[in-house]
Amino acid sequence: MLEILLLVEEKKIMLHKIQLKPYYLPILIVVGCLVFILNLDALYINIMEARNFITAREMLTHNNWIFTTIDLMPRYEKPPLPTWLTAISASIFGIKNVFAYRLPAALVSIFMVIMFYKLQLKLNIKKYTAFLGSLILMTSFYIVFSGRDGQWDIFTHSFMVACCYFFIKMIELEKHQYQNALLAGLFFGASLLSKGPVSLYALFLPFLVAYAITYKFKTSPALWKSISLFIVVGLISGTWWTAIAHYYDPEAFAEVANTESTRWFSYNVRPIWYYWSFFTQSGIWTIPALMSLFYWYLKPRVSNFKAYRFYFLWTIFSVILLSIIPEKKSRYLLPVLIPLAMATSFYVEYAIRNFKDNFSKLEKIPVWLNFGVLTLVSFALPFLLYFGLKETIWEMKYQYLLFSIFLVALGILFVYGITKTDMKLLFSLQVLMIVGILSFGFPLLKLIAPERNSPNVAQIRSYIEENDLNMYDVSGLFPELIFTYGKPIPLSIEEYGDDLPSEKEFGILVNEESTPEWRSRFEKYQLRFVDTLNLNPAISKGNNVRLIRNFYIATKK
Template identity: 55%
Template sequence: MKISEKHYSYILLAACLLLFFPHLDVLYANIMEARNFNTAREMLEHNNWVLTTMNGEARYEKPPLPTWLAALSAALFGITKLWALRLPSAIISTVLVLFSFSFSRKRLQLSAKQSLYASLILATSFYILFSGRNGTWDIFAHAFMLGGIYFLFQFFSSTKHKYRNTALAGLFIGLSFMSKGPVSHFALLLPFLIAYIWVFKLRTYKTRIVSFTLMILIALGLSSWWALAIYFGDSDTATAIADKEATAWANRNTRPFYYYWSFFTQSGIWTIPAFVSLLYPYLKTRVANLKAYRFSLIWTLAAVVLLSCIPEKKSRYLLPVLIPLALNTSFYIEYLVRRFSVLKDKRETFPVFFNF
């Protein structure tokens, strides 16, 4: 049965509902969630919405947007319900997947089927699936950042609706900062800019300086207001925490540069296709859209290299890499769907049978 393209969004929505929402209260809260949920509880009990606290002490290490959302969900459904505290993560993960589909289809002009493949790969990648059912900050930062990238790409590639695109890009980039500081700016936005400039080049923007400035101002305004609020409201504590956090990346959980080189394994069931999708000499003559494939490959590899330059390394920090990696993997999957019936070389068919 042939499925109409207009139904693909419904397929993705149904997949997200099945993947992210059922049984959100089955697993016990981990230590990262506990910090978030305790802060959310104290927001509701003590009205500490700006000068956030945990166990009565200042908790300024992370911006409060995900905690606000957890607190609002708890206010609606009950602070004792674990599923209510995790519900915002499931919702924002669904938004991430839908943004991924629109980015592939509308911005990169990939086929509807390949865009569907990319989004389903993203939704079922291990760390995306885990984060979507977990009440921590990372998934919010990267979902909002992909929204910012979605509108920024349109601003770069078209002169239409430039103020709308830059305003929305600034909004989402600012919301990303309010979710986990500059993490996604470094791990997702900067690699995107590197890939875009490398593959698509930048046009002259002399006539769009005002609209670009609007984006910067909106992003800066959203990103800085909370930091200014806690600085003027509790300057000594805010300064001490900022100093501690500034040195954390260099002193805690330090790992060698090559620690992330197995990054593709974080996609879980897509490990082998993800690895094959990185083999540019093999795929460059097989993909349907070589320029878009180069873009996704450079975006992925740039993210890994930049993260590798930071001394502090944890497996969960690879979460933003999975976003361009899912897109990159879709080029290989699209090739297999299109050509597998005529493939004769066992070197090409073996990875498929081994993985699936």
Template identity: 40%
Template sequence: MNFIQEKNYIWILVIVCAFIFFTNLDVLYPNIMEARNFITAREMVSDGNWLLTTMNGEPRYEKPPLPTWLAAISGMIFGFKSLAGLRIPSAIITLILVLFSYRFGVYFLKNKKQAFVNALILATSFYIIFAGRNGTWDIFAHSFMIIGIYYIFQFFSEENHIWRNSLLAGTFIGLSFMSKGPVSHFALFLPFIISYSIVYKYMNFKQKWLPLLGLVAVTALLSAWWPLYVNAFDGDTAKAIAEKETTAWADRNVRPFYYYWSFFVQSGIWTVVALVSLLYPYLKSRVANLKAYKFSLFWTLSAVVLLSLIPEKKSRYLLPVLIPLAYTTSFFMMYVFKSFQTKMKNLEKFPVYLNFGLVGLIGLVFPIIGYIFLKDRLSGFYTRFIITSLILVPIGFFILKYLYQQKIQRVFYLLIFFLMTTISFGFPLANAFLDNPKYKSLATISQEAETDNIPVYLFNIQSPELVWDYGGMIPLLHSHALEIPKEAKFKALVMIGAKKTLQKAFPSYKITYIRTYDLNPIDDSKKGYKDRLRTEMYLLERD
């Protein structure tokens, strides 16, 4: 692949990211985190709640507002009914993450080709793809943080541009806090500091104390102003929310310490080679830059250990680990590029054959496997299925061919092309599995309320996806602090199984069931069906 010249690296990364992060953004339904973000963004624009943020009219201070501001601006441009438009800010910040990971790699790896390989691995890692195509907060926090780390690395290791590097580092570390609080500081920045301290240490620091104070001041200012504002104008609510969030970290989704030990699986198609890259005794004599390898390895492992200390654990919390893991994996890939045909023994080659061979085989048999799973669901999807098959089959064939010929660099780049094709052409085939015959959107409720002149209320807080699908704010009736509506007749959306609570709250009302709204894209016979995506509508009439 000598035609890939250094001067083209940036453009290739932009093109790869365009295919992976900017296409088919409207395929998946909003998840619960996106719904929260999008509702808050919508209410920023409709109600002007840009600082004292709300979700369905209730205070929503759990997350800082920077990503939501960007979603709100995107909603103003593309409209709040455009899922693709609302997800574009995440795609853009992920592109920036990939480009800065390349730029940082060039700086500390001292090798543009390896930095390019690292950036491609990062862009095609599973959870990076997932986060970069979803309108949530995590990808913003970690993207801003990696920019801050890029500048603070220069601040630590250079004698020039000290003030520039310190102030830029402080700015982007502060923007990371404005995206999701201290999450990235703990999961990405602190492991970086630990690794840097072990490998590079701190030298000639006397002249840097004042710029360091400037860095801290800028970070503190950007991080603290919004929480201070909220505390000043709605302190009691902010305190209650903070206490609830703190309790959740200790009591909710508690997993054992070793829960994250399979973290390399989150890199998706790089799982096998990522695992091998972590084997320090094996790679220490095979990498070209041992110091940089130690740095990325310790950074990766420190992040995993620190995350393991937190009782609450979810797979998606491993997202920041994938950033240093991509650097670490690039060391093994560079060794494979250089030595596969000449120095590597058959046992060493086995993980490479396994990793890339499986992808090649999937591409080669995609039409067969795809037809077996989709044959009864392909109506309306045949054209896309055929196009995807016509591209993936030759990619799979050439991956296997070049793997047999031991031309590993060609195999590597074909793997990137495989993922670009899968997302750009094959991803909409996921809609073929959406077959819930009882699916019913809430989007028509507000129009019916105007036509019937019967208002609609939400009885108790329910799933954010329901509120998002409704299309606007639904007046809320709390059962524990009930305010009786002034209307003699109104409708209420009630959680599944909560009719008795409704009857207890309105004992003097005639309550009549109207219909059930179901946002599940799959039917109730399948795993993944969620009761929280259903709600029942009742008509309440005062006796």
């Protein structure tokens, strides 16, 4: 009888453990959907994604799947894998649907978070710490921005994270070694086919160096065979498109290759120390990220020193390699944020476990500063929105009120967490803040959308179609306009030949500040000014002259 009672009690304990088991991966997927997919079409498109979307659209409208184009001109600057995925999404959900064009980047961001989490488990990091790191990764500023934006950086680095995961499985001599080598090679190739060797240089190479220093590499004849398979599969799957484009369109491809290679050393050149504020790109995690870089401070305090050391070195080596290249842009720091998120999670975990009992007054300062700033932002943002948008805000009053209620409630919870010194609650609220901004705040971006300006692109196209005219641009490629316009706008500028359009009457768009001599080419035409098209955000009309075109009707005299 006693044995039966003990068995029943044991079953109850096991059932209780099962019920309390944290489902970290499903939670990450749900949060990932909220962060990357919800209100995905709220933000107006920028120049980078406009270029990519035009290329994807022309795959569908002109069948340019291999020899990629923008405004029907060759575009070989970027390999085509992300563009293919984007074109497929647009073919399913609608060629005019911005959500459809951005969806692949959002999905691949969620995929990156999943592979990142699995990578931590492979390195024997505790599930809870890996969970924290994954939450920090997906709510870091530039990860959020890239995952919700139609840029190809997120593709190349997401595929490389998957490559790192299967590469570790391969070198640890697990079962199915050749299968892991094949998968690592395919994801390596997918990364190359997304943005060339960018992630190889900025993410994979520092990963290898940091891993070699921290964990060492096991060697065996079988491993060398697997590595050979990995290299062959990676290079073939990642470079075949480059070979085809170079072979069949050598002149255009060579011109692009020359331009892109020289840009690394002559375009947007910044000093070598330009990236050393890299931790600020993590946005809401800036202060914890900075604290995670105090290596000698955290060394005796983290739960897994070996793993922390690996991610610290991976972060630093990535920054160093990026700093060597003369061309520098903030968005190039995206790969640094991946290992930095995990390094930050070790500091966050340490704070959660030890803040009440083991933190000195000095140690508590950055923690209180972090949550003090977030509390202040929570209470201040509703007022900043009101004074920034003024009466316009009342066009979406219910959305504004909902967002304001969320922010005030969040601020109150921050105050409560601070008074109770509940670090777990406070760091959870930090994640919730990003989710809430994207869920309740992003719809308000419609109030500053360029299509609110008058005339907008739809009105210009309607005017052109009603008068049965063709449209030309005499000031150079304007990607945001071309994508919104819905079809190519041919260029009529001197570098593309002196021939003017053959029609007797046609529309022209001109940026008179960038092309002041344009009228000399139209001396035989009567020019009638119609209106000014402005694609700046509605609250900052005129700030960026590149986004302004004067619209004329040219009629042959």
